[in-house]
Amino acid sequence: MATKSTDLSSTSESDLPMLQFALFSSALDAGFWHELTQRKLNDYRLDESPKNIRGYYYNGDPPGLPTRLTLEFSAFDVDGQTPAHCSPAFGTLYNTNTLESFKACDKKALIEKAAKEIWEAIWSGAAAENPSVLNTFLLLTFADLKKYHFYYWFCFPALCFTDGVPVIKQPVSLGEKFSSSQIQALQEAYDDLCQKQGTSAVPYFLIKYEANSVVLSPFQSWDDFFNGQTKVTVGVYDPCTLQQYPGWPLRNLLVLIACKWGGLLESLEVICFRDRTMQGQRETKHSIVFDIKLPQMTLESGCPKCVGWEKNAKGNMGPRMVNLSQCMDPKRLAESSVDLNLKLMRWRLVPSLDLEKVVSAKCLLLGAGTLGCNVARTLMGWGVRHITFVDNAKISYSNPVRQPLFEFEDCLNGGKSKALAAADRLRKIFPGVNAEGYSLSIPMPGHPVNFSEVTMEHAQKDAEQLEKLISSHDVIFLLMDTRESRWLPTVIAAYQRKLVINAALGFDTFVVMRHGLKKQRDRESGESCCTSTMSSSTASGSSLFSNIPGYKLGCYFCNDVVAPGNSTKDRTLDQQCTVSRPGLAMIAGALAVELMISVLQHPDGGYAVASSSDDRMNEPPTSLGLVPHQIRGFLSRFDNVLPASLAFDKCTACSPTILEHYEREGFQFLEKVFNSSHSFLEDLTGLTLLHQETQAAEIWDMSDEEAI
Numbered sequence: 001m002a003t004k005s006t007d008l009s010s011t012s013e014s015d016l017p018m019l020q021f022a023l024f025s026s027a028l029d030a031g032f033w034h035e036l037t038q039r040k041l042n043d044y045r046l047d048e049s050p051k052n053i054r055g056y057y058y059n060g061d062p063p064g065l066p067t068r069l070t071l072e073f074s075a076f077d078v079d080g081q082t083p084a085h086c087s088p089a090f091g092t093l094y095n096t097n098t099l100e101s102f103k104a105c106d107k108k109a110l111i112e113k114a115a116k117e118i119w120e121a122i123w124s125g126a127a128a129e130n131p132s133v134l135n136t137f138l139l140l141t142f143a144d145l146k147k148y149h150f151y152y153w154f155c156f157p158a159l160c161f162t163d164g165v166p167v168i169k170q171p172v173s174l175g176e177k178f179s180s181s182q183i184q185a186l187q188e189a190y191d192d193l194c195q196k197q198g199t200s201a202v203p204y205f206l207i208k209y210e211a212n213s214v215v216l217s218p219f220q221s222w223d224d225f226f227n228g229q230t231k232v233t234v235g236v237y238d239p240c241t242l243q244q245y246p247g248w249p250l251r252n253l254l255v256l257i258a259c260k261w262g263g264l265l266e267s268l269e270v271i272c273f274r275d276r277t278m279q280g281q282r283e284t285k286h287s288i289v290f291d292i293k294l295p296q297m298t299l300e301s302g303c304p305k306c307v308g309w310e311k312n313a314k315g316n317m318g319p320r321m322v323n324l325s326q327c328m329d330p331k332r333l334a335e336s337s338v339d340l341n342l343k344l345m346r347w348r349l350v351p352s353l354d355l356e357k358v359v360s361a362k363c364l365l366l367g368a369g370t371l372g373c374n375v376a377r378t379l380m381g382w383g384v385r386h387i388t389f390v391d392n393a394k395i396s397y398s399n400p401v402r403q404p405l406f407e408f409e410d411c412l413n414g415g416k417s418k419a420l421a422a423a424d425r426l427r428k429i430f431p432g433v434n435a436e437g438y439s440l441s442i443p444m445p446g447h448p449v450n451f452s453e454v455t456m457e458h459a460q461k462d463a464e465q466l467e468k469l470i471s472s473h474d475v476i477f478l479l480m481d482t483r484e485s486r487w488l489p490t491v492i493a494a495y496q497r498k499l500v501i502n503a504a505l506g507f508d509t510f511v512v513m514r515h516g517l518k519k520q521r522d523r524e525s526g527e528s529c530c531t532s533t534m535s536s537s538t539a540s541g542s543s544l545f546s547n548i549p550g551y552k553l554g555c556y557f558c559n560d561v562v563a564p565g566n567s568t569k570d571r572t573l574d575q576q577c578t579v580s581r582p583g584l585a586m587i588a589g590a591l592a593v594e595l596m597i598s599v600l601q602h603p604d605g606g607y608a609v610a611s612s613s614d615d616r617m618n619e620p621p622t623s624l625g626l627v628p629h630q631i632r633g634f635l636s637r638f639d640n641v642l643p644a645s646l647a648f649d650k651c652t653a654c655s656p657t658i659l660e661h662y663e664r665e666g667f668q669f670l671e672k673v674f675n676s677s678h679s680f681l682e683d684l685t686g687l688t689l690l691h692q693e694t695q696a697a698e699i700w701d702m703s704d705e706e707a708i
Contacts, residue, residue, distance in 0.1 A: 374589030
């Protein structure tokens with residue numbers, strides 16, 4: 001219960017008790033820290049400049065709760081809506097980049113700067129016109145985003161009276177001071193004032209009351225409302241729950257009144273308005289009322305001392321720390337941590353990096369072996385969230401040491417499906433990835449499909465499934481063991497105009513390349529996108545072509561003058577398997593992904609002009625460097641070259657003739673390819689005629705030599 005009002009007006013001023021205030025207690029919602037994390041990573045980066053933020057306080061808390069100033073996820077939207085029945089408080093965020101900077105920050109300078117701004121607002125009249133500028137706060141932070149430890153120190157700047165504020169009448173409850181009708185009138189008057197102000201909480205207001213009436217007015221109308229009165233009453237929206245003390249928002253208001261009207265007032269009555277709901281009933285009678293004597297303050301006296309730094313949990317002057325690593329969703333933590341390296345890369349090194357193009361790319365990996373595993377791990381490192389594997393093999397005992405997504409247990413009982421096991425392992429490594437696996441056989445030239453209905457039907461279903469998968473993905477990686485297994489995906493991807501990244505290994509050599517990306521008009525008009533009738537993509541000839549746009553670049557098969565056949569037939573074990581130096585797949589797999597990233601970062605994407613070895617000394621076309629057509633590596637020499645080659649108009653995979661037949665005949669055309677000899681594709685594309693013409697030319701040259 002509140003004590004009875006004690007009139008101390010006859011006591012000498014030096015003996016009067018001094019008014020004390022309940023300091024704000026910071027209340028930071030977990031959503032605030034999550035939003036700060038996102039803004040630090042995406043917007044602020046290394047920027048330590050002050051940021052405007054917004055908090056709020058509430059005057060309806062039950063007894064026993066501290067005087068809270070709350071910040072939540074919406075704190076960064078300074079123009080946003082404040083929760084109902086709450087008063088806004090506007091502050092400044094100082095977010096440091098290191099813990100050392102946080103500790104070394106000059107707290108004294110920060111609070112003195114804030115005090116000066118409040119003092120200037122008081123004497124300029126800005127505070128009288130908009131008293132909310134009196135409720136400011138500072139927030140100094142450091143976010144350790146690796147451990148999710150957040151260090152912070154709050155300050156609620158409050159100007160001080162040199163000798164304090166004497167209390168003439170001790171605080172009593174509003175229920176003891178006002179009658180029931182007056183309390184009801186006060187509530188209604190406050191609601192009307194809020195409605196006129198267009199808000200649900202007015203922080204400061206002026207009061208006149210009589211036996212059965214209460215009149216309220218905005219603080220801006222002081223002179224007209226009081227008209228020279230020497231005893232006045234002011235109201236403050238008070239978040240404090242203590243029965244003997246007002247809350248912190250009153251402090252700077254009293255300084256404003258003392259500066260502007262202190263010399264004219266005999267006394268000042270303060271109503272700390274507290275408005276809570278108890279058991280469905282509105283209650284304000286627990287608000288407190290007291291009288292004080294304000295000293296006069298002048299501009300010449302200078303800005304007074306300022307206090308307000310919050311004590312830590314131990315009651316000492318120092319910062320606080322909150323550890324959110326345990327309470328945050330582990331999957332969310334993993335997602336933020338996975339993206340951390342990429343966003344740090346963008347902060348200082350590559351500010352123009354468009355991460356959204358990378359993260360949103362849907363990648364189809366045809367092959368889940370040595371190349372497929374290494375490509376998948378590198379894609380995850382770049383933040384790619386959608387990865388699909390296609391492979392019909394099972395994991396064998398020789399795989400785990402070279403294929404990092406598999407373990408010994410995966411080999412037991414005949415071995416797990418490579419595609420399914422690889423997808424499962426990706427999800428275990430990072431739950432945020434959308435990984436799928438398909439155990440699927442890809443029909444190939446040189447591998448005839450039996451004419452039994454079931455086998456043919458199965459081959460057709462596999463081809464249709466492959467078409468759907470390529471259609472639903474953005475980037476297609478060709479990472480298979482054999483040359484002929486790349487033919488069908490090359491045809492489908494060329495027809496669907498999908499970006500294809502191809503990687504193939506030798507013993508100590510590799511090729512990584514992007515296929516030329518066909519334009520729609522090339523297919524519709526039947527025009528060839530080639531300017532050469534022969535392939536010229538050897539390493540030694542890389543300087544023959546320059547400035548080749550992406551739609552004129554060749555595919556993996558444009559280098560060939562023979563159709564793909566069965567590369568495993570009549571071969572020894574070492575000839576059937578890809579025998580490579582162990583580090584080669586990691587190098588080629590990483591370069592394949594980096595090539596994809598460079599293409600995605602180029603404004604023209606897959607249509608980007610190909611960079612060649614001659615461009616290494618020129619200005620790179622993207623923030624990540626060159627965008628080559630091919631990377632041919634020679635591990636024995638530790639050397640790479642960047643040849644660029646035109647598409648071949650007689651290519652057995654991407655030439656207009658092949659794409660037209662595929663579009664017109666569908667699986668019937670594919671069936672002819674699978675069940676015919678390699679001469680079918682050579683006859684269709686004109687390679688057979690080209691061979692004949694070449695042989696005839698050689699015979700003619702020999703005849704000329706004999707004649708000489």
